[in-house]
Amino acid sequence: MKFAITVISIFLFINCFGQTSNDELIVSKFNRIGENPKVITFTNKQKINxxxxHLQGVQLIQGDTSNYAILSGSSDSYSYFSVVKLGAESEMISVNKLMDKPFKHAGGFQIFQNYLAVGIEDNSKKDKSKVCIYDISEPENPSLKPLSVIERKGKPLRSTAGCVGITKYKNKALVVVGDWDTKNIDFYSCNVDEIDKNSFKIEASIDTEKLSKENWIDNNWHPYQNINLFTFSNDLYFIGLGQNNNQENIADLFSLKEDSSNNFRFKKLATKTFNCEKESSFKAGAGIVLSETVEMKIISCGYNIGNSTQLNCFTNQIIPAHSHNDYEHERPLFDALECNFKSIEADVFSVGDSLFVAHNFEDIKPGRTLRQLYLEPLKNQIKKNKGSVYGNDEAVILVIDIKDDGLRTYKLLHNILLEYKNEVSVSENGIKKEKAILVVVSGNRPFDFMQAQTIRYAGFDGRMENLDSNISANLMPVVSDNWAKYFEWNGIGEIPIDEKQKLQELAIKAKNKGYLLRFWNTPNQTAEQRNVVWTELQNARVGLIGADNLSELQQFFTSKN
Structure with a gap:
């Protein structure tokens, strides 16, 4: 079984800001996690104390056929972890007792590959704990005999193990343990092939009150409920999750660098607060989940499991932005994905049995086909992120602008999309089945032919005159038009009141009919013009805002949010 939390060792990315360091890329990914959650409800018929x-930690694991949430907890008699099978009707399928009292407290934990690392402590005397590594390769039938145990004994509180993280770093299995209120952090390691031989040794201990906070984004270290480790391109990172002094749910991102004494230096790179719902709280439990493409999720839980219980899942925050003439960027598709764009545009011409991507026919170049630039990379992205482009279950729009004969090229497009029917949304006899990609045909659109199709893998890009029609959003999900046809304001000075009202009315009408509204040819001569126009479009709640400068529009949305 392959899980979401993995060692990530890939080459340096080139993102929408150009060449960037690993730290900058990880911060960018971290900052794109949305502040508001998707709520996951699961039922329970299992007996639990x-x-x-209360619950202490939560992680998601993604298997080949099923996905699971694992929750650790404490009670007055035993420590445990429970397994929730996620799906259309999520259900807790087991409560797995780990140890009886006094070891009745299973704290914050982390899952790495097939291993679950959790601290189990004497919650009465608080002078001893056991950090246990379990095999979680079969979540529906987990082994409850630890592969390895790290014994911790000594002073009260200092020997607790309230939160634990695990990853692979420099060919070693690395475990991090936080004591009571994470006042101290201890690192243990062993050879990867000895993870089941009780061979972990202490590698470093850090008094967090003595941390050097030079070059930190702020000077705050919090009493974390959960701590998670991960690596990226041989660099090591640490995320602490808990609450700050204002009882805000908070995640802090740190880089860890080894010094000459083999100690780890913490550098705080970013911090972010989150709005939990349905009694969920980072003080109860929270965990980070990473895909193979380093897309991040945070999962959190409440304090107790009832007959019906909610989890909060914070996922990648897609911005309602459209990458105009996307193929003209240095990295078609990937620049837009790095900037979290919702919609991506490609102009196409049909040549033989292929669709070539270019703005003009004379610009066609060998190898630059729709399949190679967009469809295959999107398919790979969807596979890596377990069913969606960004790993958050939200569809991405691929706008295909037909530049030559509409009917001939559309028929070829339809045949090509048949090969991607597992990735592309389909309308069959008027019933839409949503998938990871929503294809929208623009340019020379054979509307009558598309409307008559019983099976259709693309929607129709409407125009403003279609707003008052009865065309369904299933057939026409997007309405786009030329800004200059409807507005005289050029982004200099304030927008006239009547044009502001017209813009708002058009946006409301489109939204009420289920259409995403977009304008092209908006004033964009200067950055100031672009920003004031984008502000008016956002204030009017226009569905998609287009741009040629992707990083500039992303920064606009980031600053507004």
């Missing part, structure tokens, strides 16, 4: 304790 909620007395004298």
């Amino acid at each position: 909620n007395s004298g304790g």
Whole structure:
């Protein structure tokens, strides 16, 4: 089984800001996690002891056929972890007792590949704990005999193991343990092939009150409920999750660098607060989940498991932005994805049995086909992110602008999309089945032919005159038009009141009919013009805002949010 939390070792990315360091890329990914959650509800018929304790940690694991949430917890009699099978009707399928009291407190934990690392402590004397590594390769039938145990004994509080993280770093299995309120952080390691031989040794200990906070984004270290480790291109990162002094749910991102004494230096790179719902709280439990493409999720839970319980899932925040003439960028598709764009545009010409991507016929170049530049890379992205482009279950729009004969090219497009029917949304006899990609045909659109199709893998890009029609959003998901046809304001000075009202009315009408509204040819001569026009479009709640400068529009949305 392959899980979401993996060692990530890939080459340096070139993102929408150009060449960037690993730290900058990770911060960019971290900052794109949305502040508001998707709520996951699961039912429970298992017997569980909620007395004298509460949930302490949560992780998601993504298997080949099923996805699971794992929750650790404490009670007045035993420590445990429970398994929730996620799906259309999510259900808790087991409560797995780990140890009886006094070891009744299973704290914050992390899953790495097939391994679950959790601290189990004497919650009465608080002078001893056991950090246990379990095999979680079969979530529906987990082994409850630890592969390895790290024994911790000594002073009260200092020997607790309230939160634990695990990853692979420099060919070693690395475990991090936070004591009571994470006042101290201890690192243990062993050879990767000895993870089941009780061979972990202490590698470093850090008094967090003595951390050097030079070049930190702020000087705050919090009492984290959960700590998670991950690597990226041989660099090591640490995320702490909990609450700050204002009882805000907070995630802090740190880089870890080894010094000459083999100690780890913490550098705080970013911090972010989150709005939990349905009694979920980072003080109860939260965990980070990473895909193979380093897209991040945070999962959080409440304090107890009832007959019906909610989890909060914070996923990648897609911005309602459209990459105009996307193929003209240095990295077609990937520059837009690095900037979290919702919609991506490619102009096409049909040549033989292929669709070539170019603005003009004379610009066609060998190899630059729709399949090679967009469809295959999107398919790979969807596979890596377990069913969606960004790993958050939200569809991405691929606008295909037909530049030559509409009917001939559309028929060829339809045949090509048949090969991607597992990735592309389909309308069959008027019923839409949503997939990871929504294809929208623009330019020379054979509307009558598309409307008559019983099976259709693309929608129609409407125009403003279609706003008052009865065309369904299934057939016409997007309405786009030329800004200059409807507005005289050029982004200099304030927008006239009547044009502001017209813009708002058009946006409301489109939204009420389920269409995404977009304008092209908006004033964009200067950055100031672009920003004031984007502000008016956003204030009017226009569905998609287009741009040629992707990083500039992304920064606009980031600053507004």
